[in-house]
Amino acid sequence: MARVEDGTLLAGQGRFAADAAEGAHQVVFVRSTEPHADILGIDTAAARAMPGVLGVYTAADLGLDGARLPVLTTPNPAFAEATGFQMAEQRIPLLATERVHYVGQPIVVLIATDRYRAEDAAEAVTVSYRGRAPVTDAATALEAEPLYDHLADNEIARIGYSFGDPENAFGRAHRVVSGEYRIGRHGAVPLETRGAVARPDRRLRRVDLTTSTQIPHLVRNAVRTVTGWAEHEIVVHVPDVGGGFGTKANVYAEEIVLAVLARQTGFDLAWIEDRQEHLLSAAQGRDQVHRTRLAVDGQGRILAWGDEFLVDVGAGSLWVAGIVANTAVHALGPYRIPAVRMSGRAVLTTKTIVAQYRGAGRPEAAFALERTLDAAAAELGIGTARIREINLLTDTDLPYPRPIPYRDGEPIVYDGWDYRACLTKVRDLLPETERERLRAEHPGALLGYGLGCYLEATARGPYETARLRVLDDGAVELATGAAAAGQGHATVFGRVAATALGIPEDRVRYRPTDTERLPDGIGTFASRSAVVAGSAVHNGAMRLLDRARALAQEVLGGPVEYAGGVFRRGEAEIGLGGIAAHTRGDPTALDVTETYRPRTVTWTMGVHAAIVAVDRRSGMLSVLRYAVAHEGGNELDPEIVRGQILGGVAQGIGGSLFEEYGYAPSGQPLSTTFAAYHLPLSTDVPNVAVAHLHVDTPDNPIGARGAGESGTIAAYPAIAAAVDDALGGRIHCAATPLDPGLIHGALRKAAVLA
Amino acid sequence: MTEIPIEVMVNGTRFRRTVAGRLSLADFLREELRLTGTHLGCEHGVCGACSVLVDGRSVRACLMLAAQADGREVTTVEGLGAEARPLRECLARRHGLQCGFCTPGFLITATELLQDNESGKPLTEDGVREALSGNICRCTGYQGIVEAVLEVGNDTETRDDA
Structure with a gap:
């Protein structure tokens, strides 16, 4: 079934940030060309004198000297206590003044009457630098001089915990396998770049900021933190967003500077x-190295698991607590x-800043654990499916507690049904025998089969909001704090509201998120929106209905029955619109703002x-077949859930095979065009078979589980394992993107031996 | 700066304008004519989001100058009419779009493919994937897009659903 969003987008009538720019002057940022340097001087005189330039x-x-980006997440104290989590203060400036820490860091902002003139002027700004040594590798950075003066070293966060008796188990195990696994730096790269439009209103003393973001409320909060403006002085609006995947779940210096500049200039x-700016300066992701140890008994049962990882967050990350904690929790598998x-x-390091990218630590953790399991299977001479069968949690284990709290401080209890059933199911969808069948069609290739398992915590809190309001014709206007970025929120949340209210779906009007209509909210990331915002919509709708019922009873003079938006008492009836008209004197009567807090x-x-x-x-790789079986909750829209899996797999294939932000030893970024940063094309992504194994969750009122990151997380290990298998175990792929050079070398070696 | 007079037919309407020599066709369409359905995803000719038809052939509007469109006929996503209706319907039904940013470019490329295919030879999945490989979609994994183009091109299922 088509989505509510589709008609407009297919007509070319979407309203993305750039489409909201009519009449606005154009802003361009002058960015650092140096990975690490002191700024000796900034000369803007020539640029100021250029035609069409309105200011530099x-x-x-x-007045932003010393102004910094506020951190977006801090750990729950109980979690930090139990896991030894610590983090240092980050000082990422809005506009660099004394020192730059990555190529692409904003230094100067200028305004011109059109984009062409603005870019001419940007080229005329001269920044003089005294270069410092770049640091492009996390292990090196640990030994290097601190990159920021307020820090003693370059470690910005750490975590460490243990349970059971790992050292005893490692000492007594039948086998201990160890490895080093690297997942390359890549990222969200939505097809729409970042973009924002700021319109000041002098009389109201407010700025309306339309920005391509997943987290409008956090953007607003950051503007307020930096400027000290009151809540009503900055309203953030979300336009149509052309994909986010995490890089737009970040607050950017550019957004804050634009709001300040609009207020100051009028x-x-x-x-x-x-696109070049995006590839230089939008937040990137992954970039982790894991050193692993796995102790197994003679049958392949896991006795102990050790993982020691390094995350390269570049010049900083407002989400460092989330990424580190996610990695450390999800590495339990x-x-x-x-x-x-x-x-x-x-x-x-002196690379571009980092944010969450679809999975945000989960894919890295899964790569380390799954690849190590495959290494153990090879060591024991059992299959990769077999070692998973032996160790996956089943209905006799679940629910399965873990002796550490989750990031919210609550005890971890996996609330699944039978994880082994997903393994069985995916092998039905895509049996290994399919590999033999395909061999005939691909005589020039070696074919391999790989598996990857994942577990993802979804629907994190602390809360999300929804507002529902009855309009005079009885339609219901809906907004949520979880802003849409292509996930079909209008369709899904509209359906949740319509179902709860018993009205047709076309009677719900979804409004894009803005911080005036809905003053509180968190945003769309971490596979949370369907569950957390969906539950807020559901509960809000139920509360709205309760209020409407009480009012209908007043009007109709006694108990009423309700169906399809209409209350009846005998022959008399009144619809939601009628009640709205009746309560015009009190506009809050049928206007509900609901906050849902998951336990x-x-x-x-x-x-x-x-x-x-x-x-x-x-040695070139192509993915021929792909299947995903997952244990999910109530699907609010099965096609949209499937779409999330399909799109997630495509991104996982991209990260496994091609995508990487490369850096030269000089610290210069190498991936600044789509020729150098290869996104997966229609010829790179196969059809994906998806099976949904329904496992209800009583924890939220709509029975949903998150799935937004599920498609991406296990793609890396599954594809790497398939390549190992294709080469008959002559290679153990331990780094992404998979290196065709290594694979080619293994092929040649095999050919020589043969 | 050189100003160049041009006369261009866009979506059936004739426009006479004077444009800067360096103005791209994409910016001309978006800024001058307010046809914002043509999206800019990379501005260096890789992603295909800005595809338009010029004299019936698909062109990346970020790589063509407005001045080069003088005397030519341009069709943007806003100008695709009845011929693109089945494609639009199939893309929606098969979830061939999520954020919708790349969608106008895919509509243009697929429309060209379907027009070229009037030979009546059935489209193959590999052929469709190859033809669409100059357009990038970051959301869907392409599956729904490929299915939609195959369905329209080979007129499968459409009739069953009607």
Whole structure:
């Protein structure tokens, strides 16, 4: 079934940030060309004199000297206590003044009458630098001079916990396998770049900021933190957003600067990032190295698991607490693991800033654990499916508690049904025998089969909001704090509201999120929106109905029956619109703002299976078949859930095979065009078979579990395992993107031996 | 700066304008004519989001200058009419779009493919994937897009559903 959103978008009538820029002057940022340097001087005179230029500003010109980006997440104290989590203060300036820490860091902002003139002027701004040594590797950074003066070293966060008796288990195990696994730096790269339009209103003393974001309320809060403005002085609006995937679940210096600049100049201003800027300066992701140890008994049962990881967060990350904690929690996986030793550190380097990218620590953790399991299976001479069968949690284990709290401080209890069932199911969807069948069609390739399991905590709190209001014709206007970025919120939340209210779906009007209509909210990320915002919509609708019923009883003079938006008492009736008209004197009567607070997260588990072809001559890889079986909750819209899986898998394939932000030893970024940063194309992504195994969750009123990141998390290990298999175990893929050079080398070696 | 007079037919309407020599066709369509359905995803000719038809052939509007469109006929997503209706319906039904940012470009490329295919030879999945490989979608994994184009091109299922 078509989505509510589709008609407008298919007509070319979407309203994205750049489409809201009519009449606004154009803003361009002058960015650092150096990975690490002191700023000796900034000369803007030539640029100021250029035609069409309306102003050129440094941090000092805007009163933003010393202003910094506020951190977006801090850990729950109980979690920090139990896991030894610590983090240092980050000082990421809005506009750099004394020192730059990555190529692409904003230094100067300028305004011109059109984009062409603005870019001409940007080229005329001269920044003089004294270069410092770049640091592009996390391990090196730990030993290097501190990149920020207020820090003693470059470690910005750490975590460490253990349970069971891991050292005893490692000492006595039948086998201990160890490895080093690296997941390359890549990221969300939505097809629409970042962009924002700020329109000041002098009389109201407010700025309306339309920005392509997943987290409008956090953007508003950050503007307020920096400027000290009152809540009514900055209203953030979300336009149609052309994909986010995490990089737009970040607050950016550009957004805050644009709001300040609009207020100071009185101009309507638009900043629409170009692709090169995006690849240089929008927050990136992943970039982790894991050193692992796995102790198993003779049958392959896990006795102990150790993982020591490093996260390269570049010049900083407002989400460092989330990324480090996510990695350390999700590295526990969907298995029976009696003893664990986990430690991780996040490290500053002179690369672009980092945010959450679809999975945000989960794919990295899954890659480390799944690849190590495959190594153990090879060591024991049992299959990769077999070692998972032995260790996956089943209905006799679940619900399965873990002896550490989740990030919200609540005890971890996996609330699934039977994780082994997902393995069975995915092997039905894509049996290994399919590999043999495909061999005939691909005589020039070696074919391999790989599996990857994941477990993801979804629907994290602390809360999300929804507002429902009855309009005079009885339709219901709906908004949520979880802003839409292509996930079909209008369709899904509209359906939740319509179902709860018993009215047709076309009687719900979904309004894009803005911070005036809905003053509180959190945003769309971490596979949370369907569950957390959906529950807020559901509960809000039920509360709205209760209020309407009480009013209808007043009007109709006694108990009423309700169906399809109409209350009846005998022959008399009044609809939702009629009650709205009746209560015009009190506009709050049928206007509900609901906050839903989940008790804790709910867990979604799944297994991916892939068949990958390795070209015998070139080592080039192509993914021929793909399947995902997952244990999810009530699907509010099965096609949309499936779409999330399909799109997630495509991104996982991209990260496994091509996508990487490369950096030269000089610290210069190498991936600044779509020629250098290869996104997966229609010829790179196969059809994906998806099976949904329904497991209800009583924890939220709509019985849903999150799935937004499920498609991405296990793609990396499944594809790597398939390549191992294709080469008959002559290679153990331990780093993404998979290196065709290594694979080619293994092929040549095999050919020589043969 | 050189100003160049042009006369261009866009979506059936003739426009006479004077444009800067360096103005891209995409910016001309978006800024001058307010046809904002043509989206800019990379501005270096890779992503295909800005695809438009010029004299019936697909062109990346970020790589063509407005001045080069002088005397030519341009069709943007806003100008696709009845011929694109089945495609639009199938894309919606098969969830061939999520955020919708790349969708106008896919509509243009697929429309060209379907027009070229009037030979009556059935489209193959590989052929459709190849033809669409100059357009990037970051949300859907392409499956619904490919299915929609195959369905329209080969006229499968459409009739069953009617």
